[in-house]
Amino acid sequence: MEITDVTAVTVDMPLVDLDERLGIGPYVTNHGRLESMERVLVRVDTDEGVSGWGEMRVFLSPAATESILEDGVGPMIQGQSPFEIERLRRQVFVEYTNVDMFFSAVETACWDIVGKTLDRPVYELLGGWTAPSQGSQQHRQAIDGDNLTPDPVPVAFCLGILPLDESRVKAREALEAGFDVLKTKAGEDWREDVKRISAMHDEVDGQLEFRLDPNQGWTLDQAVRVGAMLEDEGIYLQYMEQPIRVDAHRSLSRLRQRLRQPIAPNEDTYISHNIQSLVEAGAMDVGVIDLTPAGGISGLRQQAAVLEDAGVPFTHHCAFDLGIRTAAILHAFTGIPGFSLPPDSTYYGWEDDIIEAPFEVSDGCLPAPRGPGLGISVDEDAVEEYRIS
Incomplete structure (x- = not known):
């Protein structure tokens, strides 16, 4: 079997309005405001x-992203076998730049091809879903006759920056929908960030855990004050995600020493070798990793091994994922040992999807991955409906 073509198309998908149950749009961060999100869909074809x-996600522009995939990465791997994923990802090399992000979507497509060809789901091909793993949730198996089947995947509800009263409403909605964890953006005003977490904690009577993500939006002293003020109120976050700028690993280490709030680098993990540096610097309580900057599922597995060996719990990041990448995350979370905290997800916040059978979020969980490959079929009509010219 040989790869014959790589094609890319960009869609723009609207978010469900905040006024609706579990709606999250507009989604406000300290970087901007989203009412829809552009996603690049990548198809890899073979001679069989x-x-x-x-x-x-889009990088710079839809046209730029599509061009790099079709005119750059595609010709590098045409004529080669999609089964040779590790070799492919090692040969996709361009001086002075990191193309892992672009190869990741192609790599995921190769896993999809291999699974379809062998009639096996990707999580089984990864080989780790039944492996014992300290503290890991995804390896609880339900026995169905003589077969082991994976559990549904619990996910964290994600929320943008909102006024206090609206934040309370959304926290209540998340709890009533069965979510155990709520992640909210922060960073515009650290004092307001503290008030919002306190208000939501009060609204649900402490029944939700919280993740607070300012996307590098605080200085070290502000992060210390946020963590200490929440601690004074008896609120202990599941983790504080990338509170300060990247490449400040010693500062993250000092922050850990000054707070009892767990520190979870995210953007810092987008460069793979940073993970070992963070471990050695004592700069992380939790790792928040992502298959796209990792270069795909294979790169994610490599990062997970480093974190598990270091005894650092980890979870998966969300990038406003439609059904294709959501499926890939479900397979990775299930098939790679060591994931111990629910991945972030905004899947419930889309108005539509581009797969034929969209996932149902039930009791705060996405369904267990099933079916050959990624287990999804793309709805070509939906792609055309939301496609960007």
């Missing part, structure tokens, strides 16, 4: 008629 799908 089997195709696979991947998905990523």
Whole structure:
């Protein structure tokens, strides 16, 4: 089997309005405001008629992203086998830049092709879903006759920056929908960030855990004050995500020493070798990793091994993922040992999807991955409906 073509198309998908149950749009961060999100869908074709799908965010522009995928990465791997994923990802090398982000969607599509060809789901091909793993939730198996089947995947509800009263409403909605964890953006005003977490904690009577993500939006002293003020109120976050700027690992280490709030680098993990540096600097309580900057599922597995060996719990990041990348995350979370905290997700916040059978979020969980490959089929009509010219 040989790869014959790589094609990319960009869609723009609207978010469900905040006024609706579990709606999250507009989604406000300290970087901007989103009412819809552009996603690039990547298809890899083979000479045997089997195709696979991947998905990523737009980089610079839809045209630029599509061009790098079709005119750059595609020709590097045409004529080669999608089964040789590790070799492919090692040969996709461009001096002075990191193309892992673009290869990740192609790599995911190759996993999809391999699974379809072998008639096995990707999580089984990864080989780790039944492996014992300290503290890991995804390896609880339900026995169905003589077969082991994976559990649904619990996910964290994600929320943008909102006024106090609206934050309270959304926290209550998340709790009533069965979520155990709520992640909210922060960073515009650290004092207001403290008030919002306190208000939501009060609204649900402490029944939700919280993640607070300012996207590098605080200085070290502000992060210390946020963590200490929440602690004074008896609020202990599940973690504080990337509170200060990247490449400040010693400062993250000092922050850990000054607070009892767990510190979870995210943007710092986008460069793979940073993970070992963070471990050695004592700069992380939790790792928040992502298959796209990792270069795909294979790169994610490599990062997970480093974190698990270091005894650091980790979870998966969300990038407003449609059905293709959501499926890839479900397979990775289930098939790679060591994931011990629910991945972030905004899947419930889309008005529509581009897969034929969209996932149902039930009791705060996404369904267990099933079916050959990624287990999804792309709805070509939906792609055309939301496609950006």
